[in-house]
Amino acid sequence: MIVELGHFALVLALGLALVQSVLPLLGSRTGDSRLMETGGITSLACFALLAFAFGALTFAYVTSDFSVLNVVENSHSLKPMLYKVSGVWGNHEGSMLLWVLILAFFGALVASFGADLPASLKANVLSVQAWILVAFLLFILLTSNPFTRAVPAPFEGQDLNPILQDIGLAIHPPLLYLGYVGFSIAFSFAVAALIDGRIDAAWARWVRPWTLIAWVFLTAGIAMGSYWAYYELGWGGWWFWDPVENASFMPWLSGTALLHSALVMEKRSALKVWTVLLAILTFSLSLLGTFLVRSGVLTSVHAFAVDPERGVFILAILCIFIGGSLALFAWRSSELESGGLFAPISREGALVFNNLFLTTATATVLTGTLYPLALEVTTGTKISVGAPFFNATFGPLMVPLLFAVPFGPLLAWKRGDLWAAAQRLYVAIGAALVAMVIVLAVTQGTRILAALGFGLAVWLLVGSLCDLAARAGLPKAGPRLALRRLAGLPRSAFGTAIAHFGLGVTLFGVVSVSAFSTETITTMAPGDTLTAGGAIVRFDGLSPREGPNYHEEVGRFTLIRDGVPGSVIESSKRLYPARQMPTTEAGIHTRGFSQIYIALGDAAANGGATVVRVWYKPFVTLIWLGAVAMSLGGLVSLADRRLRVGAPARRSSARPKAA
Incomplete structure (x- = not known):
């Protein structure tokens, strides 16, 4: 009976999502506050219904209910309990149910913590979020129903894919989906703002925490997936440039660019058009990843489905949302103001430099991933684009970007002094040179690229701390004064330093394994x-x-x-x-x-x-410890009052006027 109730909850959630997709938007267009308020109520109700449906499927797995086809195909009565639970999302149907549950969860978070949002913008965001929810609920109910009964019911199940029976795969998909789907909020904010035709610095301040949350989870999810593939598949590698790996890496690159672009928009009201476009493209790449994994166009240990009917359905969703949002962007972009001006040598300039290389790298990975598929469709020729292509194209793009990372926080807004920033980085320059000399001495000058790689890693590690040292007044300030100044810094400053430090740690591990394993x-x-x-x-x-x-x-x-x-x-x-x-x-x-x-x-x-x-x-664990540090840096930044979702602006207490 609980299985039927779970199925009914899915259908009811679809009905409420249809209501949420229309009424709040209609209220924002007509100025009807009662209609706008329906978005919050329906989003919370949708999340509750989907949570019940997910719980019903989990119950079927835990109790080994082999009258459910999904349980028959992916579980076994002798399977350990942990893998019975993780088997819920270890298959196509269950993972899609988790996908829409997280989608509804983020909508419920906006409804709960968006009290400081303008009513019209909040209503539009919840409506756009409901459009995505409706599309994927239809996809589940029409092509991927997890509650289909098995008639007759067998006595035993077929077990879960053995390589998925691992603690890493119990953790990896939920983390990855929280990142993938989390970018839907940035997309919804972008489309909602385009509908209103009004985008300003306040919009960037509202959207940045949601983007940061998604980025943190996606970073952790990619790292967990990489470590799982490393120890579970028995091949000894940590990254294969598998197309499905690339499908999660591309939104991460684009999302990183979006984080930095939104910072410029919030601080300087610049890059408005570009930031909105990045918000659309980042979630579009998440949808593309969903299509690649579930359409059957790829054969991979990461892929879930090989049913062309499902692939066509997701392709239709892809075209509607990507094409529709880009068409809306093209229509509205001419009405958006370009924002403030700044000198090329400035913090804004450094962040634009960051965006340029990140988006180019994203385009490179996208080309290498889709070109074999496009060539097979058009000519029937099958080719493989593997690690040599990506190493030859992606690596050189990252070198200038990584070199520029320590300069960014040390440059002033609007107009900066590059020479002054370089003077503050003299310790990092010296440490990088020493690291290069040590590597060349140990290898007798035979590993020049390795020496350059270690030098770049040390440059990032030490350079990430130079901003904190400069803000503390070191080395001129005494220890007590420096500690007082550090204690007064915003947490986002520490978060940035930790994330950049983690990037250096990961690079150190990558270079070490690549050169000396x-x-x-x-x-x-x-x-x-x-x-x-x-x-x-x-x-x-x-x-x-x-x-x-x-x-x-x-x-x-x-x-x-x-x-x-x-x-x-x-x-x-x-x-x-x-x-x-x-x-x-x-x-x-x-x-x-x-x-x-x-x-x-x-x-x-x-x-x-x-x-x-x-x-x-050697030093292979640094690859994943660096990713953990990057995620931790994002969490520390979220703890900053200025970035916490829903935190009201601090108001000074009113003082009585003098008589």
């Missing part, structure tokens, strides 16, 4: 040894082991340092009987920020030995 592929019998990362790796043999819903052969390896046996690494090959699907579970030993990574291959032809792949990856 080692890989050994060999056959090993029990007792054989090899060397990796300064340690001796001894293979102790294979042994069978039973899991809750799988069988596995576990390879045991012992690390020996200075002749003393130490840590034990276990790597295995699993077989899930329900799906008859094998997986490779890598064994990873972390020491400091570096890792020894071991993956088992097939048994060797000579019988008694096993193929083993062993990597040593």
